[in-house]
Amino acid sequence: MKLIRQILESFRFAWQALRSNITRTILSLLGVTVGIFAIVAVFTIVDSLERNIKESMSFIGDKVLYVQKWPWGFGSGEYPWWRYFQWPNPNYREYKYLYDNLENATAVAVMDFKGNTVVKNGSNSMNALIQGVSYEYNQISDVPIAEGRYFSPIETDAGRQVAIIGADIAETLFPGGNPIGKEFKLSGNRFVVAGVQVKKGESLVDFGGAPDTKCLIPYNAFAKLFQSGRPDPDIVVKGYESDEGLYEVEAEVTGLMRTMRGLKPRDENNFSINRPEAAAQAISGLFGVLTLAGWVIGSFSILVGGFGIANIMFVSVKERTNLIGIQKSLGAKNYFILFQFLFEAVMLSLVGGGVGIFFVFLLSFLPLGSLDVVLLPQNIALGLGVSSVIGVLSGIVPAMLAARLDPVEAIRAK
Incomplete structure (x- = not known):
């Protein structure tokens, strides 16, 4: 209990010291505020972008393989298109x-696309993306139905002229009615x-076309x-949930x-098996670079704030x-003096970090088109954690010097 009481007393001394020098406190925390704002803002925007893009990629499915002519290339080395061009x-x-x-x-499905195709009902018309799919397509990609139903096996096998339309197509071709x-x-x-x-509404990126304008x-x-x-x-082939099953x-x-293609044992494959994980890894690598840039930019500001x-x-x-001399002469222990100044530095840094996080929170209310910016709890924890570490590193040396002062010499100081 005595230790807890002394720690709380150290907090009280630190708070009084900060309140008594408001101008100096504000100037000191500016560097930390800017640094934490830069880091947390970059992390928040990167997380929001990554979440938006991955949601836009939901149409390609999870744990699936795409059997295609062209392999997916993401800038890793040479892309020998002239060789792939000859493949069937x-x-x-x-x-x-x-x-x-x-x-x-x-599940196994086949699909194909045709863009910029006019769909029409009376005088109402619009351009749509037409996608032909087999019956098991909805087991590979998400097809959320608001009204009506999905295709039946007989309709897909017989090639019946039925359609599942996007919300924008329904609103344009059948305004005010049930389509x-x-x-x-x-x-x-x-x-x-x-x-x-x-x-679905607007999305930052629509891989495979916007669902609202797809037929x-x-x-x-x-x-x-x-x-x-x-x-x-x-x-498109859907495997099991485990990576081993997919292999x-x-x-x-x-x-x-x-x-099926009559290839001999020594012949190379003349087809590509593409995995969406490659696209996800490429996107993660890009956002990793952006995150590193945020750390670098924020670190300079935090370094300045820490020195301040x-x-x-x-x-x-x-x-x-x-x-300090008077406190020691009255029986204050060294750790009490050390905690007093160390807590003051940590509180100063935390206030600066909290202000920076608050500015990021305000940023999430700004209209950024289709990008929905959300400040996640882990980014708040990161900002407060970095602020605490900066406070400890900045205050530990002054606090140790204060704790080691001789009480007699300290009392005589002017």
């Missing part, structure tokens, strides 16, 4: 072969609305309308594709030397 495109027969023979996959069961025209053909997707139709219906030339679909599926897909706090603490020790 995946086709519907290969999809059916994988669908019928894969043993370890949980379920109603018809609209797509490339001169009548399609019936089976479902409407949940409205899903059965793949066989899509092939009849748009694949009169050379088809270039994507085959097993990848090995199985590779073997089946090589068999240390300088103020040396001045405080000098000004209160006589008071």
Whole structure:
């Protein structure tokens, strides 16, 4: 109890010292405020950007493999496009072969896209992204249905002219009405609305097209309308939740594709198996650079703030030397004097860090387009933690000097 009482007394002395020198306190904490603001703001914006982009990538699915002609390249070395250009495109027969023979996959789908296609209902029309998909597509990618239903197996196998439309398409083609069961025209053909997707709203980045302006139709219906030339679909295979299971599926897909294409043992693969994790790693690497830049920028400000706090603490020790002598003569222990100045430095740093975090909180209310900035608890904890460390490092030397003062010499000091 005695130790706790002395610690609380040290806090009281520190608080009184800070209140008695408001101007000096404010000037001292500016450096820490700017530094913590820079670090926490960068972390907050980076976290918000990363979350927004990963949400936008949800359409590509989780634990999935994309069998495609072109491998995904993210700037790592040379990209020999001239070699990939000669490879054949995946086709519907290969999809059916994988669908019928894969043993370890949980779902297999085929899909293709057609952009800038007019959808029309009477005098209402708009450009939409048309995506042809097979039945198991909703097991690979999220298709949230607000109204209506998803495709049936018979509709996808027979290539029925039914569609699941985005919220913006529904609002444009069927203003004020329920679109379920109603018809609209797509490339001169009548399609019936089976479902409407949940409205997503604006997003910073929309990989694969904005869901609100996307129209899903059965793949066989899509092939009849748009694949009169050379088809270039994507085959998507969903594995199990574990990475080991996904590697097993990848090995199985590779073997089946090589068999289907008649490749000899020494022939290299003439297809690509792309994993979304590669895109996620590339994005994480980019944000890692931004985070490092935030640390560098903030560190300079924090360094200046730390020296400012240390300088103020040396001045405080000098000004209160006589008071330290009186406290020691009345029985104050060295650790009491040390805690008194150390807590003062930590409190000064924490106040500066708290102000910087408050400015970041205000930043989250600014309109930044489709970017939703959220100050996460871990970033608040990071800011307060860094502030505490800076306070300890800045105040430890002045506090030790104060604790080691001789009480007789301290009382005589002027």
